[in-house]
Amino acid sequence: MAKSVGNASGTEVHPVSLMHADRVDPQLLGGEGAWTFLSFLEHHVARGAREFHVIPLFLGPSRAITQYIPEQASAWRAKVPDLRVHLAPCLCPEDGSGDDVVAGILARGVRELMESEELESPRVALVDHGSPVEVVTQVRNRIAHRLADLLGEGIEAVAPCSMERREGERYAFNEPLLEKLLHRPGWRDEAVVVSMLFLQPGRHAGSGGDIAQICARAEADAPALKTYRTRLLGEDPALIELLAERLRQTC
CATH class of the missing domain: 3.40.50.1400 (Rossmann fold)
Known part of the structure; x- marks a missing residue:
């Protein structure tokens, strides 16, 4: 799905899970371990990335995207002040779009x-x-x-x-x-x-x-x-x- 979204938008899109996916055996994923939000952020911040765009694969405004991601991004900004995390709306936000x-x-x-x-x-x-x-x-x-x-x-x-x-x-x-x-x-x-x-x-x-x-x-x-x-x-x-x-x- 991430690859398809990337093709549709003309940019590279990474498949990242909120949590837990790093427990999956990498051999079941083509030999590459799965990213979680925090491991992805840590890896790329360490390599100089400072701007991230997050597309929630969530139908509604669950706490994962109203609390967890903003809280983790805020904690990282305390360590990396120029970090920017742009969080897109969920698929069906309260305004009914989607x-x-x-x-x-x-x-x-x-x-x-x-x-x-x-x-x-x-x-x-x-x-x-x-x-x-x-x-x-x-x-x-x-x-x-x-x-x-x-x-x-x-x-x-x-x-x-x-x-x-x-x-x-x-x-x-x-x-x-x-x-x-x-x-x-x-x-x-x-x-x-x-x-x-x-x-x-x-x-x-x-x-x-x-x-x-x-x-x-x-x-x-x-x-x-x-x-x-x-x-x-x-x-x-x-x-x-x-x-x-x-x-x-x-x-």
Whole structure:
């Protein structure tokens, strides 16, 4: 994805993770270890770099980009006063820019499944991971409304839901969970397209991941239910264009 954004923007773009990716065996990554934000910053500052442009591969304004990156950049500026870190907006900031792009990708995925599986008026469950930050969940809910508008009368209903949530009433904004939604009357009785609000595959959205297992359990409990999962957002070229636009906003 970083290479594609670089090609679209005419500049070199480095793939960098917030954290944890440096634990991946470099042999699984073509022999090159993964960068984390801090290791990338430290490496290039030591070699004289002073200006960085950060494109968040995040759908909403999670704490990773509202707190962690600004705090780490500020700590580095205390040591390197002329350091400049330009942080682009997330893919779907609170002003709604980006919503149409992401909802459009999701709508194409739903329509592709409807055509290939010959589905008529399915229900659509728009699922994300679930977040402890309510404004991130509000992004998902906005996109669900936009997705419903784009799909129109071709579907029975669109419902936003989460894969998981933290315990406690304060995190109830993540409800319903996908597992609960698939057990509701109507939803358990027909075809459901699970629209994947995920950027890349992994243990949640990948083949045999958590969402696949949730769907399999729901189908086992409700024989009339049949679920279909859309492709991921990162597989659509429109996402690359949106990331390239976010980069231009920092320049």
